[in-house]
Amino acid sequence: MVAIMAKPVEQTAYDDLVVLAKTQADALGRLYELYYDRIFRFCVHRLFNRTTAEDVTSSVFLTVARTMRDFKGRTEQDFRSWIYTIAANQANAHIRKTMRRKRLMGNVTGRRWAEDENVDDLAPRDDPEWSRLDWPAVYAAIQELKPEHQTVLTLRFFENMDYDEIGRVVHARPATIRVMLHRTLRHLQEVLRSDS
């Protein structure tokens, strides 16, 4: 909260678009074009499966369509925080409800990245330094985290958001996010060490 408020609201060229999108379908369509890739990418990083990510992306944008007229924000920054919040909640709800991700992660950890199509998406680069890393173990450890912590991890390291923006998405103070990330990474280290 402290850092959130210490940072001025950024004005972007799309602020007007956000306001128009509350009443005009064309404007909403343009917002969709701006955000589809980002939300889909977030969902892929969050769920590790393209098909599931498409499902969740669909429910995110349909939720936006249903509730856009009541959206209280007025800037693109408001909209960005809002839509990522929806995406994070939808992804978490999906994970909790179906536990499908657990199975997918089981596939990943069980088959490594040789056999499964999804795993192939996650294969590291052909770099000797990276080839030594045990990716499935890392993912298995991530899987054990609370969904909210996974969300923060994804927003930070895959979406490259700063603490302020993550705070706006998950409704927490930047300082809290910083501490949460620190503890999450430490927890991951401990899990990986104990596994090894």
Add this chain to the structure above:
Amino acid sequence: MFETEHDFRKLVSGLKIDVEPNPAHRERLHRQMLQVFKQQGVSSLKSEVSRGSPTLPTSHFKLPISYLAVAAVLVIAATLGVWSLVGRGPATFHQVRLATQRMPWLYAVVSRYQAGEVHTERHWYNFAAQKAYAVMDDGSLVSWDFAGSKKLAYSPRLKALTISDLWAPGVGTGSTENLQGVFAVFAAQDDVGGSTAQYDGKAMESFAIEKAESGLSVGGKAVSLLRATAFADPQTKRFVAASIEYQGSGGILAREEWVLSYPQSGPASLGDLGLPASTAVDDRTRQRIGTPSDEPTPISTPAPTSGFRLAPLEIRLPKPMFVGTPQDARTPNLEQPRGSPRPPFLAPVGTKNVALGKPVSSSEEPVIGSLSAITDGDKEATDGSFVELSPGPQYVTIDLQERCEIYAVLVWHYHQWPRTYLDVVVQVSDDRTFKTGVKTIFNNDTNDTLGLGAGRDLSYVETYEGKLLEGKGTQGRYVRLFSNGNTHDDLNHYIEVEVYGRPLH
């Protein structure tokens, strides 16, 4: 293995994840989404048509804030009207209308947010006499006499009072008349109801409208969408607040928050609102083109006529410690610096600082200083004059030792350097634990960090003038002030808090 956040970032960047979207899915979802959006729009439109919408005036609202404020009253009235036409839901509108109309006075404190500035107005409406009065934050005074079709406006800059004809009668031409007019039009409607919504921590009856092309303008820009929500207390059956949003094509043009109360008395003339006795009067209602015999006749300045009188608060200010508003004190939702001294704040005669020397308690023991410094009258930003509380959310509570009617709370957190205190919330209650009967008079905790409800007030930079918060005539014994660190550090500070009010005997 990674050791630091940087290592983990490198680890992640080594991933080759296919995030290229499927064009077919993108296209299909695009169509679905717009279809859903349009269906939502159609259902909203049907709902709007089924209610019917009163016509708002177009010609009279071209800016002066008072006109917009009057328009806002019209919106509240229109809200009542729209809901009365709906004719469904619980039969509460009838009770609300009668209870509101029955009161001798309606007092409204209007906070208007526009282009980073906040303006405050105070209005009194006398339903029986068909008169209304307003005090603007620049010292301007206005009165509307709807029965006599006259408007009086005092400009402190010109030091002159102008009397002019009021707009032609009819719905949309004046605040009091509007309210009465709408009440009369819909007097036969007994089965009107709204929905239930939370306001100030209580469940209230809520009445809402959304109207496109209102015919209003703000700052020269047309209002394309006007949203209004009015809240009524289910116990007293009277309106207690309203929120109005003016949207233009480029976004939100202005927003108003109305807090309504029902005092037993009010002004009977502009003289009661502090109109200087020596004010020059320009009576334009007497001038007629082409009739030389109708020269304006000098008239006297209206004199105080009732026991209700307002006078400027006498506030002793400490020594200024800095000039301007540095960037590092800026926050989102920040009130723009006024750039000039604060205008006089008018309060009923007899209003004083009822917090002076009163006991203070806090959420935690102070890190530095004594709590008694908060009400000792010393507002200087020097070492030893302030109290420092721990980081994070903290509060202090002032016990006024008797119930008071509060018109203003003046707070100096710390003004040695410019900074903005975060999540500032000020509440009044008769319960020392603040579990019951809590009334919030200021709240800029916009994301509800404190869990007291999301506020909509603006953040502000600390200055030697302190922050004057409208008390809105709130009654209570205890005043509690929350904060959650500041833009400089996570600590909380108080130099002085003054509570201007009158004891209720």
